[in-house]
Amino acid sequence: MIGSGDEDETSDRAGSSGHAGSTGRADSSSRAGSSGRVSSADRAESSDPADLAGAVISWFAENARDLPWRRPGFTPWGTLVSEFMLQQTPVIRVVPRLAEWLERWPTPAALAASSPGDAVGAWQSLGYPRRALWLHAAAVTIVERHRGIVPREVDALLALPGVGDYTARAVSAFAYGDRHPVVDTNIRRVIARAVQGDAEPGPPNGKRDLAEMAALLPTDRTDARAFNAGMMELGAVVCTARAPKCELCPLRASCAWRAAGYPEFTGKRKTIQKKFEGSDRQVRGLILAALRARHPEAVSHAVLSALWPDRLQFDRALAGLLADGLASLTADGFTLPTS
DNA sequence: GAAGCGTGGGC
DNA sequence: TGCCCAAGCTT
Structure with a gap:
């Protein structure tokens, strides 16, 4: 055997x-x-x-x-x-x-x-x-x-x-x-x-x-x-x-x-797979890492946007995270998803 | 069916 | 160094 x-x-x-x-x-x-x-x-x-x-x-x-x-x-x-x-x-x-x-x-x-x-x-x-x-x-x-x-x-x-x-x-x-x-x-x-x-x-x-x-x-x-x-x-x-x-x-x-x-x-x-460096995925990852680090506190748009120089791409990434339910917008700023 | 989606390690 | 790969899933 x-x-x-x-x-x-x-x-x-x-x-x-x-x-x-x-x-x-x-x-x-x-x-x-x-x-x-x-x-x-x-x-x-x-x-x-x-x-x-x-x-x-x-x-x-x-x-x-x-x-x-x-x-x-x-x-x-x-x-x-x-x-x-x-x-x-x-x-x-x-x-x-x-x-x-x-x-x-x-x-x-x-x-x-x-x-x-x-x-x-x-x-x-x-x-x-x-x-x-x-x-x-x-x-x-x-x-x-x-x-x-x-x-x-x-x-x-x-x-x-x-x-x-x-x-x-x-x-x-x-x-x-x-x-x-x-x-x-x-x-x-x-x-x-x-x-x-x-x-x-x-x-x-x-x-x-x-x-x-x-x-x-x-x-x-x-x-x-x-x-x-x-x-x-x-x-x-x-x-x-x-x-x-x-x-x-x-x-x-x-x-x-x-x-x-x-x-x-x-x-x-x-x-x-497309190159990761400079991709939307990288920007999404950076934003999410910042939210994780502060969780459950909120992070301001100013702090988040400083993570990436290309404003257009940053906005696209953040909007994508919100649309996917991976981030939420609260009165204090952005957080990991609430309820 | 192809594209999009994170992150890190190996060679 | 850059590329490939890792017990996939959804749209």
Whole structure:
């Protein structure tokens, strides 16, 4: 069951820079036999979904990082909060904020009883502060419509603000153990490489991505949960976007990308993000940082406008924050959102 | 479907 | 240094 722990390949090259050299070995000669049980060595090179899942699950059992949401007794609410925070924010930056949040707001009802401004303030520098607003609104909905209990069903979760396809499935699968394919950026990359032989997954396609993960998902609920988590972990620490550590990968013997000699990506790249320096996003961030620093006190327009030289762009950014509900105008000046 | 949305770290 | 990337979601 330890899967592919043993080394049968010595030509791992995918380490530091580029994958140019490695011709790989395309010997599909030793694929798993046609029938019955598969030896550990055969399983390592098999393209059978069950063997891929088994290898990932075994690897995850031994290599999972010790993270808060993997502790016994972690609540569904904790899972929901962590998933919001992890949307586009690295694990290392989430961990300390998550601890603060769950100590301050151990239940949806606790957060719902606070103001959205408190939520945005406690979000600190996690980025994309509208997530704090959505999480607060989700807590209110959970109290009003779900008796303060984080919903278990994907459809109910999807109805919460800020919860999309990934988060809904992650909460149902990880907090409640239900069997759903979960697809995030890590899993899309692992599938692209190990199964499809491509260096990158290309732009997301909800239906197709879900179907691909579903085709690999073990039938057993416990296995399915471990497989979802293990695939994400594999993509996060081994099958990384840059400089993947192929020599440590439990799928190296069967990886289609490796077998093909690590071809470069030729498909459509995802759209590149515009430069942050000088952007509206930067100005919004500066304004919000000032409001956070003073919260719950108000900050005058004069003080805020001194943060950015371009008056037109400043006004646009501030108006945007007000429109988004991330700032409020009071008699004393601007604040984080009140009620 | 593309664009907009924060912030910080790695190479 | 500048660019890419990070457990996405909404419009």
